Amino acid sequence: MEGVAIIGAGQTRYGDFPGKGVKELFAEAYLEALKSVDHGLDPQTIQAAYIGCLSAGSGFQLGQLAPLLMGHVGLPHVNAVRVENACASGGFALYTAACAVASGKFDLVVAAGVEKMRDVSSSKGRYWLGVSGDTEYERLAGSTFAGIYALMAARYMHEYGLKREHLSMVAVKNHRNAVANPKAQFRREITLEQAMNGVPVAHPFNVWDCSPTTDGAAVVLLCNAKIARQFTSKPVYLKGFGAASDYLAIHDRNTVTSLAATRRAAAEAYKQAGIGPSDIDFAEVHDCFTIAEILAYGDLGFCEVGRAHYLLENGDTQLDGRLPVNASGGLKAKGHPIGATGCGMACEIFKQLRDEAMEPSRQIKNARYALSHNVGGSGGTAAVFIYQRGDES
Amino acid sequence: MTISVISYGIYIPFLRIKREEYISALGSCSAAFKEKAVMDIDEDTITMAVEAARDAVAGVDKSRIGVLALASTNFPYREKVAAGTVIEALGLSNNILTCQHGNSTLAGTEAILSAIGLLSLTDQKYALVVVADAPASGASVDMEHGFGAAACAFILAKDEPGLEFEGVYAYAAESMGIRYGLPGETDLRDIGVKTYSNLAYNDTVRASVRGLLDKLGRKPGDYRHVILHQYDAKDASGLAKKLGFGEEQINAGLVFAKLGDTGACSTLVGLCNVLDNASPGDNMIICSYGSGAGSHALSFKLTGQPPKPRNSLKSLLERKKYIGYVQYLKLKRNI
Amino acid sequence: MGAHISIPMYQRAVPQRYRLIGQRCLKCGRVNFPPKAVCKYCLTGSEFENVQLSGRGTIYSYTIIAGGGAPPEFAEDARCKGSYPVVLVELEEGPRIIAQLVNPPGEGISIGMPVEAVFRRIYEEEGVIRYGFKFRLV
Numbered sequence: 001m002e003g004v005a006i007i008g009a010g011q012t013r014y015g016d017f018p019g020k021g022v023k024e025l026f027a028e029a030y031l032e033a034l035k036s037v038d039h040g041l042d043p044q045t046i047q048a049a050y051i052g053c054l055s056a057g058s059g060f061q062l063g064q065l066a067p068l069l070m071g072h073v074g075l076p077h078v079n080a081v082r083v084e085n086a087c088a089s090g091g092f093a094l095y096t097a098a099c100a101v102a103s104g105k106f107d108l109v110v111a112a113g114v115e116k117m118r119d120v121s122s123s124k125g126r127y128w129l130g131v132s133g134d135t136e137y138e139r140l141a142g143s144t145f146a147g148i149y150a151l152m153a154a155r156y157m158h159e160y161g162l163k164r165e166h167l168s169m170v171a172v173k174n175h176r177n178a179v180a181n182p183k184a185q186f187r188r189e190i191t192l193e194q195a196m197n198g199v200p201v202a203h204p205f206n207v208w209d210c211s212p213t214t215d216g217a218a219v220v221l222l223c224n225a226k227i228a229r230q231f232t233s234k235p236v237y238l239k240g241f242g243a244a245s246d247y248l249a250i251h252d253r254n255t256v257t258s259l260a261a262t263r264r265a266a267a268e269a270y271k272q273a274g275i276g277p278s279d280i281d282f283a284e285v286h287d288c289f290t291i292a293e294i295l296a297y298g299d300l301g302f303c304e305v306g307r308a309h310y311l312l313e314n315g316d317t318q319l320d321g322r323l324p325v326n327a328s329g330g331l332k333a334k335g336h337p338i339g340a341t342g343c344g345m346a347c348e349i350f351k352q353l354r355d356e357a358m359e360p361s362r363q364i365k366n367a368r369y370a371l372s373h374n375v376g377g378s379g380g381t382a383a384v385f386i387y388q389r390g391d392e393s
Numbered sequence: 394m395t396i397s398v399i400s401y402g403i404y405i406p407f408l409r410i411k412r413e414e415y416i417s418a419l420g421s422c423s424a425a426f427k428e429k430a431v432m433d434i435d436e437d438t439i440t441m442a443v444e445a446a447r448d449a450v451a452g453v454d455k456s457r458i459g460v461l462a463l464a465s466t467n468f469p470y471r472e473k474v475a476a477g478t479v480i481e482a483l484g485l486s487n488n489i490l491t492c493q494h495g496n497s498t499l500a501g502t503e504a505i506l507s508a509i510g511l512l513s514l515t516d517q518k519y520a521l522v523v524v525a526d527a528p529a530s531g532a533s534v535d536m537e538h539g540f541g542a543a544a545c546a547f548i549l550a551k552d553e554p555g556l557e558f559e560g561v562y563a564y565a566a567e568s569m570g571i572r573y574g575l576p577g578e579t580d581l582r583d584i585g586v587k588t589y590s591n592l593a594y595n596d597t598v599r600a601s602v603r604g605l606l607d608k609l610g611r612k613p614g615d616y617r618h619v620i621l622h623q624y625d626a627k628d629a630s631g632l633a634k635k636l637g638f639g640e641e642q643i644n645a646g647l648v649f650a651k652l653g654d655t656g657a658c659s660t661l662v663g664l665c666n667v668l669d670n671a672s673p674g675d676n677m678i679i680c681s682y683g684s685g686a687g688s689h690a691l692s693f694k695l696t697g698q699p700p701k702p703r704n705s706l707k708s709l710l711e712r713k714k715y716i717g718y719v720q721y722l723k724l725k726r727n728i
Numbered sequence: 729m730g731a732h733i734s735i736p737m738y739q740r741a742v743p744q745r746y747r748l749i750g751q752r753c754l755k756c757g758r759v760n761f762p763p764k765a766v767c768k769y770c771l772t773g774s775e776f777e778n779v780q781l782s783g784r785g786t787i788y789s790y791t792i793i794a795g796g797g798a799p800p801e802f803a804e805d806a807r808c809k810g811s812y813p814v815v816l817v818e819l820e821e822g823p824r825i826i827a828q829l830v831n832p833p834g835e836g837i838s839i840g841m842p843v844e845a846v847f848r849r850i851y852e853e854e855g856v857i858r859y860g861f862k863f864r865l866v
Contacts, residue, residue, distance in 0.1 A: 123800040130799045136733065136741065137762060140850055140860070141826040142793060142802040143814045150791035151816050151826075158789070158839045200811070203792035251816060251824040252768060256789060407831045433830065434808040435848040440859065443847040469857055478859060482746040482847050484780065714831065723808045 003225025004101045005235040005390060008037035009350040011218035011343070014185040014335030016118045020215065022057045022065070023072045026114045029217035029340075030073050033110075036350075037221060038232035043073075046221075047106040049080040050097040052089030052113035053339035055128045056082070058120045069114070078110075084339075086132035087288060089113055090218065091342025091374025091383030095243045097222050098385075107224040113340035114217035125213055132377040134249035143202075146210055146289060148250050148378040150202040153291035156257045157204070160306040162294065164204055168195035169312045170290040171208045171332055177319055178329025180359040183344075185214050185335030209290040211330075216337030218344035228390065234354045235390035239275070239369075241383070242268025248380040257306065259379035262299035266373070266384045270301070273369075273386040277301030280386070281367035282323065282352065284345035286375040287330040296373055297325075300384070324364055327352065342374035342383060353389040396509050397555030398693070400548040400700045402448025403665050404441045404525070405652065405709040406430045410721050415538055418718035424539030425626035429653030431716065432527055432542045434724055438465040439475060441544035442525035443482040448703040449546035450483060450521065458548075459517025461491045462508040464500035464524040466574075466656045468493075479523060490515055494657075498622065499683030500524070501657035502691060506561060508549050520549040526656035528581060532727045536572060536583040539625060541653025545661045554697030556668065559676075562605035562690045568593045570684030571624055584684075593686055595632050598622065601690035602636055602680050609692060613637035616692075617675045620646030620663035622682035624654050645670065646677075651710055657681075664693075666706050671699040738858050745860035748783050748845055750821060751776035761823040783845030783861065785819040790829070790837045801851045817843055817863055828862040842866040 010032025012025050020028070034041060051066040061068055066080035083093040090113030097111035117125065130139050138148060156162050172195050178184035190208060198206030228235035244264035247253050253260065270276055277300060285300065287293035294312075298305035302323060311317050317325035328334045328348040331341060349370045357363040370387045408431040415422035432441065442463065450458070461476050468475050476491035490511045494500035501524040508520035525544035530537040549558075570593040574581045584590050598621055606612065613619070619638045621629040626649050633643045646663035648655070655662055660679045667677055676694040722728045741762075743749040750761035755773030761781060767773035792813045798806035805812060813829040815837070829837065830846060843863040850860040 123803070126797075126800055136737075138826055139799060140733065140858070141814050142798060142805065142812060142828050142851075143791075143826060144793065144797055144799060146797060147791045147793050147814050151789040151814070154791060154839070155789040155816075199796075200792075200794040201797045202794060202814075203790075205791075247768070249762075249826070251826045256816070433848075434805050435828075435830070435850070435862070437849060437857070439857075440847050440849060447847075478746070481742050482859070484747050484749075714834075720808075726804075 001102045002104050004098045004238040005223055005225040005228035006220055006238060006346065006350050007223050007228055007231040007235050008033045008041065008221035009219065009347040010036055011183060011340070011347045012216050013183050014214045014216040014337055017215045018119060022114050022116045023069060025116065025215060025217035026069045026112065027073050029112065029219040033219040033221050038234065039230065041221065041231055043075060046075060046078055046108050046110055048100055049078050049110040049112065050083050050093040051080065052083045052093035052342060053115060054084060054086055054089055054132065055115065057116045058124060058128060085381040086376040087336070087338050088342055088374045088376030088381045088383055089339040090344065092243060092381065094220060094343055094346055094385065095241050095383045098238050098241045101222050101224055107227060109222050110219060111222055111343055112217065112219040113343040115337035115339040116215050117213040117337060118215045137249055137251065145378060146202040146205055149289040149291050150205050151250055152256045152295065153204055156291060156294065159257055162309050165192065165196060166294065166309040166312050167204065167209055167290040168192055170287060170293045171195045173318055174287060174326050174330040174332040177327050177362070178333030180362040181329050181334060182358055184329040184333055185212060186333045205289060211288045211332050211336035214335035214337040216335060216340045216344065218340045218347050220343050220346045220350070233391060236350050236353045237388045237390050238385060239388045240269035240271070240273030240386035242266060242272070243381070243383040244268070245381050246379055248377065250378055257295070259295055259299050259375065259382060261379050261382035262296060262373065262375065262384065265382045266300050269384040269386050275369060275386065279369050280323065280371045281369050282327060282364045283325050283371040283373065284328060284348055285325055285373040287326060287332050288336060288375065290332070292375065293325065293330065300371065300373060319362065327362055327364055345372035345374060346385065349387050353387060354391070395552055395557050396512065396549050397553055397557040397696065398547045398700065399550045399553050399555040400449050400453055401665060401668065401702055402445045402546045403662065403702060403704060403706050403709055404445035404544040406432045406436055406441065406542050407712060407714055408433055408716050409713045410716055410718070414718040414721065422538050423535040424653065426539060426653045427650045429541035430543060431721060431724055437469045438467050438525040438527055438544070439469055439478050441542065442479055442523045442546070445525065445544035445546040446479060446483055446521060446523045449548050451703050453519060453548050455483065455485055457518040458485055458521050459489050459515030460508050460511040460520035461485065461489055462494070462504035462511070462520065462522045464494040464504035464657050465526050466495055466498055466500060467527050467529055468495055497683030497685055497687070498656045498659065499681055499687045499689065501661050502681040502689040505547070505691065506689065509558060512549065512551060518551050522547045522549060524658050524661050526658045528654060528656040530580040532722055532725065534580060534583060536581065539654040541655050543652055543655040543658045543662050545658055545665050555700060556693045557696045559692040559694055560605060560609055562601050562608055563687065564597060564600035564604065565687035568597060568686035570594060570597070570686040572684050591628055594628055594682055597686045597688045598632055598680050598682050599636060601688040602678065605678065605690035605692055616642060616678050618642055618646055618667045618677035620660050620667060620677060620679040622659045622680060623647065623649040623663065624659070626650060662706065668699050669705045669707055671695055673698055733853065733858070735854060735856055746847070748781040748861060750779045750781045750823065752779045759821045759823055761819065761825060779821070781819055781821050785817040785843055787815050787837065787839055787841045787843060788818040788824055789816040789839060790814070801853060813837055815843070815863060830862050830864045833865060
C-alpha cells in the first residue's frame with residue numbers, strides 16, 4: 001500500500017453566504033487549497049476528485065454534482081464523483097480519495113466537501129435534515145436528528161450519571177475555541193449559564209447543544225507520499241484511515257451510548273497508523289450535538305465509554321488541556337456545512353500540524369499526531385483519520 | 394339461532410373539556426353536559442374504532458369473525474372502504490363480509506342490524522360491530538358545543554349466551570329533525586327550530602319504542618333499562634318518562650353529561666354503561682335516532698353473565714386530562 | 729414539504745405499522761422488528777415466521793421534540809401540542825422501536841416506564857392519512 005500525504009488544503013469561512021452557491025463555495029476552497037501548496041501544483045495533473053455533499057444545494061443538482069463543480073474550476077475532464085454519507089460525506093470523500101492514492105491507482109487527487117444550507121426555507125431545511133436517518137421509522141416517529149441524539153443523551157445520563165451541565169461544557173468549550181478561528185461561523189463565547197438555558201429543541205437539548213446550519217466548502221489535496229516533497233517540505237501524512245457503518249436506525253443498535261461505526265473506524269485507523277489513542281496530541285471530533293462529542297471520547301479511546309464527563313470536568317479536552325478536542329470550534333461553533341465538515345477537519349489539522357493555525361493563540365504546540373472523526377447521521381457511518389506531521393525528518 | 398353480544402370494548406379519548414371552558418370563553422354554552430371527550434390531534438373515528446375493537450376482540454378467536462360492520466357519521470374519508478384499515482389493524486381475515494354505515498346518527502344501530510343479517514350469510518361464528526363517532530361543526534355553531542367523541546365495539550355471536558338480541562322495530566319518515574349535513578361541507582347544520590326538533594325526535598323515537606313493545610307484547614315496566622338516543626341532556630329522559638319508564642330504568646343509560654353528543658354511538662355507549670353493572674337476567678330496550686328521520690328500537694336480554702370489558706366505561710371516564718377552549722379549537726383545526 | 733413516503737411504500741409496511749407484526753428467525757429464534765432480510769441477531773438466518781408482537785414494553789430512552797424543531801410533516805401536531813415526546817421502547821419480545829408517546833404524564837417521563845401500543849394517525853401526505861402505532865403509558 002502506498003503512503004498518503006496531504007500537500008494542500010483550503011476552506012471557505014463557514015457561515016451564511018447569500019451571495020455564494022455550491023459552485024462559488026467550492027471554487028473558493030479549491031483555489032485556497034491550490035495556493036497553499038508551497039512549491040506550486042499544476043492543476044491539470046490532478047487525476048481524480050471525490051466530493052462529499054448531501055443535498056447538492058437542496059436538491060437542485062442531485063445528479064452529477066462533482067463534474068459540475070470540477071468544470072467550474074477548469075478541470076472538466078477529471079474523474080470526478082460525488083460521495084454521499086450524510087454528515088460524513090466529506091469524511092468518506094477523504095477516505096475514498098486516500099484509498100485511491102494508497103492503492104497506487106492515482107498519485108494526485110482532490111478530496112472535497114461542500115454544502116449550501118442557508119438559502120432554503122426553514123421547512124425545506126428541516127426536510128433535508130431529516131432524510132439521512134431511517135426515514136421510514138425514525139422520521140415517521142416525528143423525530144429529528146436532534147431527537148435521535150437526544151435519545152442517546154437521555155440514555156447516557158441514565159446509565160452513567162452524565163449531567164445536563166456536562167453537555168453544556170462541550171458547547172462552552174467549543175464556542176471559546178472558535179473565537180480565534182477566522183474560519184468559524186460563530187466567533188463568540190457563551191457562558192455555562194447561557195448554554196444550559198437555551199430555547200428547548202429536543203429534551204435534554206436546547207439550541208446551544210446543536211450545531212448550526214452552515215454554508216461552506218473544504219478542499220484537501222492528496223498525493224502519494226513518495227512525491228509529497230515535490231510540493232512541500234511540510235506535508236502532513238495520513239497515517240491511518242478507517243471507515244465503518246452501522247444500522248441506520250437507533251432502535252436496531254445494541255447500545256445507544258456508543259457508536260459502533262466510530263469504534264470500528266477508529267480501530268482500523270489506529271491499526272494502520274500503528275499508534276493508539278494515548279499517542280494522539282489533539283483531535284477534531286464530530287460534535288453535531290454536544291452528546292456526540294461525549295460519545296466520541298469513549299469510542300475513540302480517549303477514555304472508557306461512560307466516563308467522558310470526567311474528561312470535561314478535568315478540562316482535559318480544552319485548548320490548553322492534555323488532549324485538545326475541537327480547537328477549531330467544532331461543528332458546534334466552527335459550523336457544520338454537512339458535506340464539507342469531514343474535509344474541513346482535515347484542513348484544520350493540516351494547518352495545525354504545519355504550525356499555521358493563523359492566530360497564534362490557537363496554535364497547538366509540539367503536536368505530532370492528530371485525529372479527525374466524522375459521523376454520518378446518528379452514527380450510520382463514521383470515518384476516522386490519523387495524521388502525522390511531516391516536517392520532522 | 395340466537396344472536397348475542399358476548400364481548401364489547403369502549404374507547405373514550407383521553408382529553409376532556411368542561412362546560413365551564415365554553416362559558417368562560419364564549420359567555421355561555423348551549424349544551425348541558427358537565428364535560429365531554431375530545432379527540433387528540435392524531436385521533437379520528439377510525440383510530441377510536443380500532444382501539445374499541447381491539448378491546449372487543451381480546452379473548453375472541455379472531456379467525457372466527459366473519460362480519461365487520463362499521464358506523465360513523467364522520468369517517469375520515471368521504472369515499473374509501475374504512476373496513477380495510479380496521480381489518481389490517483386488528484389482523485382480521487381479509488375475506489370477511491363488511492359494511493359501512495354513515496350519513497345519520499342512525500348508523501350505529503344500522504350496523505348492528507346489518508351484522509345480524511350478514512351473520513346468516515357466513516359460516517363463521519362472530520360478527521364485529523364497531524361504532525365510532527365524533528360529530529363536527531364550526532365553532533360558531535351553537536349545536537357544536539355539545540359534540541363529543543366515543544367509540545364502542547361489540548362481538549355478536551351465533552348461539553352463545555350473552556346479551557341476546559330479542560327483536561327490533563324501525564320507523565322512518567320525512568322529518569328534518571335536529572340537524573343535517575350538505576355534501577362538501579364538514580360542518581353540520583342546525584335546523585334551529587328547537588320546538589319542532591324536539592317534537593320530531595319525540596315522534597320518531599316513540600314510534601319505534603311503542604312498536605317494539607307492542608310487537609313483543611311487553612310494557613315499559615317489563616324492562617330493567619331503557620336507553621334512548623341523547624343529542625342533548627334532557628330530551629331522552631323526558632321522552633322515556635312520557636313513554637312510561639321510571640327514573641331507575643332511565644338513569645344508568647344516560648351518558649350525555651359525561652361525554653356530550655356522541656352521535657351514532659349515543660345509545661350504544663349508554664348500553665355499555667348499563668352493561669358495566671348488569672346482572673344475569675337484566676333486559677333493556679334501546680332506541681337510536683337519526684335526523685331526517687328514523688329510529689331503531691332493539692330489545693336485549695342477558696342470558697348469562699354480562700361480558701366484562703377490558704376497560705369499563707367507568708374506568709375510561711376516570712382516565713383524562715382537561716384542556717382549555719383555545720386548545721380545543723386547535724384540536725378541531727379551527728385555529 | 730414532507731418525507732416523501734409514497735402511498736405504495738407506506739402500504740408495504742402496513743402489517744408492521746398497523747399491528748406490529750414481527751419476524752422470528754427460524755435459525756436463532758429471536759424476534760426482529762422492523763423486518764430484515766437477514767436476522768440482525770445471528771446475522772445469518774434469512775427465513776422467518778411472522779409473530780404478533782404484544783405492543784407492550786418499557787421506555788428505553790425518551791426525548792421531547794420542541795414545537796419549532798419538528799419535521800415539516802409534523803408541524804401541525806407540534807403547533808397543536810407545543811411539543812411531543814418521542815420514545816425508544818424496548819418491546820417485551822426483545823426488539824426496540826422508536827415512536828411517539830401519547831398522553832404524556834404531567835409529572836414527566838422516565839426511563840423504564842411501562843407502555844403499550846396504540847393506533848393513531850401518524851401524519852398525512854398526499855391527502856392520505858398514514859396510520860400507525862404510537863405508545864401510551866400503561
